[in-house]
Amino acid sequence: MKRRTFLKSTGLAGTLGLLKPGFSWAMGNTANNGNILVTVFLGGGADGLSIVAPVGEGSYHDLRPTLALQTPGSGVNASLDVDGFFAMHPAMSKLHQRFSQGELAVVQATGLTNDSHSHFDSQSLMERGIAFEQNIHDGWLNRHLAALSGEDPVFHAVGLHDSLPRTMAGDYPAISMSSIEDFGLDLGGAQEQTLENTLSALYNKTSLLDIEAAKAIAAMAELRTANPQEHEPANGAVYPDTNFGQRFRQLGQLIRSDLGLASASLALNGWDHHDNEAQALPGLLRELSDTLDAFATDMGTDMNRITVVTMSEFGRRAFENSSAGCDHGYGSFMLAMGGGVLGGQVYGEWPGLAPKDLVFSGDLNITTDYRTVLAELLRKRFEQNDFQQVFPGWVPSQELDLFVS
Amino acid sequence: MDTTPSKGNKFKLPEDVHFLNRISYGPTPETVALVANMGWDAVLENQLHPESIDTSVIDNALILEQPVLAFSPKDIAESNDPEIVSKAVSGFVGASLIRQLYSPAQLYERMVEFWSDHFNMNILDGRVYVFKASDDKEAIRPNALGKFRDLLHANARSPAMLLYLDNYSNTKFGPNENYARELLELHTLGVDGGYTEADVVAVARAFTGWTIDEETLEFTFRPGLHDSGKKRVLGQKIKTVQNGGIGDGEQVLDLLAIHPSTAHFISTKLARRFVSDNPPEALVADMAEVFLETDGDIKALLHTLFHSDEFWASTELKMKRPVDLMTSVYRRLGLTQDDNTSNYLRYKLDQMGQIPFLWETPDGYPDTAEYWTNTAALVNRWNVAKDAAYFLPRGRYLEMLDGANTVNGIIQAMSIALIDRKLKKNELRKIRKNIYPSKLPNKPIKGNLIPSARTVAIALLSSRYFQMR
Numbered sequence A: 001m002k003r004r005t006f007l008k009s010t011g012l013a014g015t016l017g018l019l020k021p022g023f024s025w026a027m028g029n030t031a032n033n034g035n036i037l038v039t040v041f042l043g044g045g046a047d048g049l050s051i052v053a054p055v056g057e058g059s060y061h062d063l064r065p066t067l068a069l070q071t072p073g074s075g076v077n078a079s080l081d082v083d084g085f086f087a088m089h090p091a092m093s094k095l096h097q098r099f100s101q102g103e104l105a106v107v108q109a110t111g112l113t114n115d116s117h118s119h120f121d122s123q124s125l126m127e128r129g130i131a132f133e134q135n136i137h138d139g140w141l142n143r144h145l146a147a148l149s150g151e152d153p154v155f156h157a158v159g160l161h162d163s164l165p166r167t168m169a170g171d172y173p174a175i176s177m178s179s180i181e182d183f184g185l186d187l188g189g190a191q192e193q194t195l196e197n198t199l200s201a202l203y204n205k206t207s208l209l210d211i212e213a214a215k216a217i218a219a220m221a222e223l224r225t226a227n228p229q230e231h232e233p234a235n236g237a238v239y240p241d242t243n244f245g246q247r248f249r250q251l252g253q254l255i256r257s258d259l260g261l262a263s264a265s266l267a268l269n270g271w272d273h274h275d276n277e278a279q280a281l282p283g284l285l286r287e288l289s290d291t292l293d294a295f296a297t298d299m300g301t302d303m304n305r306i307t308v309v310t311m312s313e314f315g316r317r318a319f320e321n322s323s324a325g326c327d328h329g330y331g332s333f334m335l336a337m338g339g340g341v342l343g344g345q346v347y348g349e350w351p352g353l354a355p356k357d358l359v360f361s362g363d364l365n366i367t368t369d370y371r372t373v374l375a376e377l378l379r380k381r382f383e384q385n386d387f388q389q390v391f392p393g394w395v396p397s398q399e400l401d402l403f404v405s
Numbered sequence B: 001m002d003t004t005p006s007k008g009n010k011f012k013l014p015e016d017v018h019f020l021n022r023i024s025y026g027p028t029p030e031t032v033a034l035v036a037n038m039g040w041d042a043v044l045e046n047q048l049h050p051e052s053i054d055t056s057v058i059d060n061a062l063i064l065e066q067p068v069l070a071f072s073p074k075d076i077a078e079s080n081d082p083e084i085v086s087k088a089v090s091g092f093v094g095a096s097l098i099r100q101l102y103s104p105a106q107l108y109e110r111m112v113e114f115w116s117d118h119f120n121m122n123i124l125d126g127r128v129y130v131f132k133a134s135d136d137k138e139a140i141r142p143n144a145l146g147k148f149r150d151l152l153h154a155n156a157r158s159p160a161m162l163l164y165l166d167n168y169s170n171t172k173f174g175p176n177e178n179y180a181r182e183l184l185e186l187h188t189l190g191v192d193g194g195y196t197e198a199d200v201v202a203v204a205r206a207f208t209g210w211t212i213d214e215e216t217l218e219f220t221f222r223p224g225l226h227d228s229g230k231k232r233v234l235g236q237k238i239k240t241v242q243n244g245g246i247g248d249g250e251q252v253l254d255l256l257a258i259h260p261s262t263a264h265f266i267s268t269k270l271a272r273r274f275v276s277d278n279p280p281e282a283l284v285a286d287m288a289e290v291f292l293e294t295d296g297d298i299k300a301l302l303h304t305l306f307h308s309d310e311f312w313a314s315t316e317l318k319m320k321r322p323v324d325l326m327t328s329v330y331r332r333l334g335l336t337q338d339d340n341t342s343n344y345l346r347y348k349l350d351q352m353g354q355i356p357f358l359w360e361t362p363d364g365y366p367d368t369a370e371y372w373t374n375t376a377a378l379v380n381r382w383n384v385a386k387d388a389a390y391f392l393p394r395g396r397y398l399e400m401l402d403g404a405n406t407v408n409g410i411i412q413a414m415s416i417a418l419i420d421r422k423l424k425k426n427e428l429r430k431i432r433k434n435i436y437p438s439k440l441p442n443k444p445i446k447g448n449l450i451p452s453a454r455t456v457a458i459a460l461l462s463s464r465y466f467q468m469r
Helices: A003-010 A012-018 A058-063 A090-100 A119-128 A140-148 A189-202 A208-226 A243-256 A277-305 A370-382 B015-023 B029-038 B040-047 B056-065 B073-078 B084-102 B106-118 B128-143 B148-157 B159-164 B178-188 B197-206 B246-257 B260-274 B281-293 B298-306 B322-333 B339-352 B375-391 B394-401 B407-419 B425-435 B450-462
Strands: A036-043 A104-111 A157-160 A175-177 A263-269 A306-312 A332-338 B210-212 B219-221
Touching: A036 A119, A036 A277, A036 A370, A090 A104, A090 A277, A090 A332, A104 A370, A140 A157, A140 A263, A140 A370, A157 A243, A175 A208, A175 B375, A189 A208, A189 B375, A189 B425, A189 B450, A208 B375, A243 A263, A243 A277, A263 A277, A277 A306, A277 A332, A306 A370, A332 A370, B015 B029, B015 B040, B015 B106, B015 B298, B029 B040, B040 B106, B056 B084, B073 B128, B084 B106, B084 B128, B084 B322, B084 B339, B106 B128, B106 B260, B106 B298, B128 B148, B128 B159, B148 B159, B148 B178, B148 B246, B159 B210, B178 B197, B178 B246, B178 B260, B197 B246, B260 B281, B260 B298, B281 B298, B322 B339, B322 B375, B339 B375, B375 B450, B394 B407, B394 B450, B407 B425, B407 B450, B425 B450
Parallel strands: A036 A263, A036 A306, A157 A175, A157 A263
Antiparallel strands: A104 A332, A306 A332, B210 B219
């Protein structure tokens, strides 16, 4: 039963504001095995062909005379060999090393099987876990959590984000926070308690605003007790001093605080490279690579239960445009790192870049629906079996055998 | 997701305040009195004609304070000042906020904000900062209450937009579709407006050669870069005219500016901004009809909107966006711009994620409660309420209390001063029980009244009644 329906049918909605730290959100039988899912959305349409590039394919160099990555071993700017055919962008040296150590896997020619080419449509569909417009408004990760939800702690699902990511939005109560530091009223003592109680009493209805207010009050109290900021990064991990890097650092602190975190969503935006891609891409890729690497270092052996997966709303056109960038495309890539990942391999059937292999206006095709990757991950690591609930209208296809349970 | 506030226990909000919540950046004692005296419809007519409103005080003050506002793109680009980028950006963003806070032409500023969102560009993307202030001055402001067609043409030629959506480099030798796609999807027809991928390609070809002159930094059309081949857009043939090909793009703009999908899309967005997140279809249909009848006359659209029953039935259905929240706090409490409050304003808008002109993608800052309502946002909003209550000097509390010294009296006086109404019993009791647990409701209380009045102020400013508009 969905939580909102539950609250309405029992008339319990009015007591929402009375929730105190430690109280659970939902009813039912939990299936929480201690594993943690971290999703990273690369907003803007990340160019998979410049990130894990098919340098072994002749057409690639023809389509991208100025942008193609240089073949491995060809000098200072050479790409980093992955499997003799694909090679990683040189800015990803740290993730390349994780790949070589078998901790990171790549899926190529994957993505959302919808050719809208619109950022907003594509991202919205992807976050809702559907490929075509349906009357579905919540996120796939929210439905995954709702299907399993048990006696979950307040911090079970956290979006470290400016707003709550659509992926996590819906009836299952997820917390959004842009930073730990700012998540409190900072009044101290009795006045803070008085104010929280007053707000609980005033926000006691069932609208979105009331529900978010009740969550915020419970979460503030929980954080006061847990004090996650006392945890310094471990094992010498150094996170980039960027918004994204620092949010991953704080994710590490939340995990270390034993608040019961099981899912987190983050985003790194800015991949819409219509022009001068070669100037813009390295910085972003380094930020992504160094952040994920620092997180894995920080988490140490806990990475055995944490799985990070990345996705982007679409890839970019197979050929470069006249502004040394690439227009909106179709097939893209995903990365998976950490617990259960059979790393060191590139997964997915490669459709090729010859003219006959391209689709729409000259785009890389998709051979693996992004949900195939997510469903395998949810099934093997998070005890999910109800894929009609998580990805409505989608028929699961052959798994890639990219994860072990 | 259900984003409408619950019914029941609803306070009666005076119509005047509802009107001011929507056409302005928050009611002030002065504007409440003005609407009471003139009537809302007269105020609306006046606000729809900003040319008759004297804004010289604020215009002159801004130029004195921010000389960079008088700079042309060339002045900015050629400046030797090592801090020119931050001066150009913060000068322009600051001026926009100051106008929202203090300009008497409030509806005009709301429409400037609306179109700035509609034709969004990120001022920190590449060299957009060089051009954005002149885009505001020359494309948005002169047309904000004019005809949509003029606004669309001005935007298509605006160097800031040519740069932001890459059309400056869109040539027959290498088309760049970025502008063409967003022109159809975001500026005119809407994503379901009935265009195809082939239309995107044709529109991109129509705009080849529309670029920025490297010398003057102004719009220029370069026939040599234009693809003069045949084009069909939305099933219509683009006529070849003898002006080197600039007519292709102009015909596309004209076609889009009066298209029924555009009429519907613009009407929906206006109704979403001024009425509710999911605006009633009947209102949108009425507005779309007016759009088509008047050739996209923005004044006529707003006139229809504000005279509709749907508008008057939409009291407090809109969640304040961070800019709305901050400006309404400042206006309600009469906070002025000194260094502290000005830095505070920027700091909070940054924290809440809505510094004007910094939204990265071309769709503009979201306009629905769903995006702005989440735990992090609420904690930030409650902190704003707290800070505002502590900014207020003792004298202002005494003014607001107006002699009240009982628990109920204090709460109601603060409520009238901050959220424009007397609380109903039920909510009055909730505040009383939590903030004055051991006091009788109607007996004068002794000692310093301010600390508890401050807690009441934080609660009221944190409540839905101040978070919604």
